[in-house]
Amino acid sequence: MKFIRPNDMEGLFQNMEENNDRRYFLAGGTDINVQIKNGVIKNAEIIYIKHLKELNGIQIVKDDIVIGAVTNITEILNSKIIKENLPFFQRSLESFASPLLQTSATIGGNIANGSPTADVVPLLLVLDAKLEIVSKTQTRIIELNNFFTGYKTNIMKTNELIRSIIIPRKAENGFDTYFEKVGSRKSLMISKVTLAGLKNISHSKFTTVKLAVGSLNEYPRRLYKIEEYLTDKSLIEINFLKVEELLNEEITPITDLRSDKEYRYHVCVNLIRTFLNE
Amino acid sequence: MKSIRKIDAIPKLNGSWKFLDDYSYEEMIHGQLLYSTCHHGTIKKIHFPDGYNLSEFTVVSAANIPGENIVPEPVCDQPYMADKEVFHFGQVIMGIAHPNRKLLREFIRKIKIEYEELPAIIDIKECLENEDNVFGKELIIDHRTGRKPDPNWIHHHKIYYTPHQEQAYLEPQGMIAVWQPKEKIMFVRATCQCPFFVKEGVETIMGSAIKEAVIETSEGIGGAFGGKEDFPSLLAGITSLLSYKSGKPVKIVLEREDDIQITTKRHPARIEIETWTDPETRKIMKIYIDYRLDAGAYQTLSPVVLARGVLHAISGYSIPDAYIRGRLFRSNTPSNGAFRGFGAPQAFAAMEAHVESIAADMNINPYKFRRKNIFRIGNEFPTTQPILENNLSDCLERVIEKSNYLQKLEEFKEWNKTHKDKKGIGISIGYHGGGYTGNGEKVLNSEVKVVIEKDATVKIYVANTDMGQGAHTTLAQMFFEAIDHPREKCLVQLPNTSKTPNSGPTVASRTIYIIGNLLRRFALKIKDELGFENLDDYVSSNQNEFPREFRMKFVQDPSVVFDEENYVGVAYKDYSWAACVTEIYFHADTYQIELTKSWNVIDIGKVVNQKIAVGQAEGGILQGLAYGLCEFFYKAGYGRMHGFSDYALPTTMDLPEIDVEFIHTDSPIAKGLGEIPMDFPAPSVRNAFHNATGIFIDEYPLVPERIFKSLTADERR
Incomplete structure (x- = not known):
């Protein structure tokens, strides 16, 4: 194991010029430390980044809220900027892990770790978040929705890292919001099903619907087919059998030690129904 | 009743109280256990990894034992370390020690063991349904009258299942052995419940190689709940052997994952109950109980758990004609052992569910049905021990009154008519005989x-x-x-x-x-x-x-005479009694039960320290509620859990409001408190769920997946 603590961004980039698929960035450590202890990560190059100020903090930049990748969940929960602009996002994060882990776990880490159960991702997906991905020579901005490529895999090269998460300042404006994280207890739990939703209604028709789920696929994702089906329909025009059929196409829940696929699927159906009815 | 502060409160807050892993000795090295990952098989070969200097390691196995390779227990059938054949996953094969704890862990992880696999029973139901798996002595309480059931008596026949439960003590199992060759004394520092059991454990494995084992506990013992009753004997034995062989102090502290996987748990149970109830008098006239426990691979202390199980199996009801049989079943899983309640929580799980079913079938209010059948002065236990007080009935009456049970039944019924989510309220009762069973x-x-x-x-x-x-x-x-x-x-x-x-x-x-x-x-x-x-x-x-x-x-009261062959007589001199009413909120979208309030009335006689007693009660009640609600350790087809991210111990966020009241506190005797809070609350969750939805679930825990299955099965019908 090799441990590096760069002094600044320049030092960071110097250390990541070469591609190295055993490179890990350490910030809060709530996932990586466990993987090191379990021997899942070994003989790796660990670069510590939590102290780098360019990666920290919450700012308003024009029409966006920009959250540094290593900003921890407590900082987001306590942020005035988030409270004023993205109150639904802030409120929903209260169910993230536990108060203790919130002080350590970072928003960028939760995304980059790529768990199908990542708590922040369904929320960020319905808020149309983008990621600022940087390397020594390049900065690119991509939609979070295009970030994941499979179970714990993403489009980043090993000489890149997430610098910030960009959320449109008005992402929640005018929407009815919905968030439900379902697990085996109220705190410190890994979700069995997560649903985040935004909707607005005009003349009793859904003009916009945004839905994202976690723990039901290899990575959290938007339910575009259902969104499309629901748009411009009123509640009575919706055929819920059709919604269930589309959901079946969009999710691939599994049975494991924690839960059963039938349960996960039906809970998701129920949550969508409640989201639309409320 | 004075609530004086615990002596360890401040030193625990400031961190000065020493737990096992806080102790260190000069030249101390670290040990760990190498255990079987095969459920049943013969060991063909053990491959140590390359690249390590084997002379730095101390290794002990069954072949190195100077004394006997059998852990002293009520039934002596479990070896400290497997010899050639392993009978369960998690069976210890070797103890290994090295000065560097991290390196040791890495070394042990890389050891490969070749087995010739043999048939194994790892599924709980496979174990408990097959009567060929019975081992040990069957216990029978025979209080039959020979009277045939009247044709109008209503027959109920059901089978109930309860799962493993993990003690989840904060401090994992640990032991330090310090061999003193001059004096031939093996000094052992232990986190344990029973220092004299540990002493016997060390002296058995060491035999004549030592003169005496001296056991001193660590200053702090970070929880036990029964989990540190017998496993420490095995651990101390192996740690001592490592110290004896290496000539150095050896400390073993189990990794949490190992602790969860290989140590004793609460016994899963299958309890079959048949009753005959007189519809005129609404009294249960006859009962048959078949009480089965999955003991694991060895009997160890399971016969004692079985004894307490059958002695509490009838719950708190006077039934004139009773036949109770208790049996242990063998499986290829680690021996199950002591856990707060010791067979009684399983008993109440079944019987408190059963009376609720009878009441529902006969359309009688569950409280009124219980009141009709509950123990009163003049009744007797199936062992013929006379009931000398009405305190159980007093607990029930008080909890019904203070929880406003009867009014809430009506309120919830109305509320449920117009809501998708449901509210429910349920009762359970229980008791616990204080001290060792019988003689x-x-x-x-x-x-x-x-x-x-x-x-x-x-x-x-x-x-x-x-x-x-x-x-x-x-x-x-x-x-x-x-x-x-x-x-x-x-x-x-x-x-x-x-x-x-x-x-x-x-x-x-x-x-x-x-x-x-x-x-x-x-x-x-x-x-x-x-x-x-x-x-x-x-x-x-x-x-x-x-x-x-x-x-x-201590001199036992001469009235305590118990015939251990025939299970007749006074099994316990004094009983603690309790009754509980729990309110739940059922979330229809997610099939989750949320506990909202739990009312508990307990008779433990004189309360010595009110604050400590309430703390014990609240902790036990949450442990009990969670046993019924969310904790399970094994899932068929997916195996056993590895840690607390999957094993759903409740958090403080899941804690309902818990109301505890002690009654009959003017008694001169302080009765048992340790276990009763764990015994009685769980069935109230299940009964409240039935009240909310009309659905009975005969297996713990009431996790949403199980509720979902039973609701959809109900719809299909």
């Missing part, structure tokens, strides 16, 4: 010792450990309150088998009930013998008499 306390022959120093400090020597439950505070309190001595001059000493007489293990709700009451009588006896009014004054005017040692033995 056990006579056999234990417990002794306590007190030394009064020249400054009138009283040092109390008992083998009972304080594992966070406050025993050392409360035991001292019982002594100094009896003679009105200042609290700071009365201290329980750290249990050490060379200084402390054997006052028995810290189990079976016996610590305050047997040892505490003994200390209270002891204090009064010393006062009487010396003839003092004030101990301080007496000691200062009779300095030449001190320091002075006093000893006293």
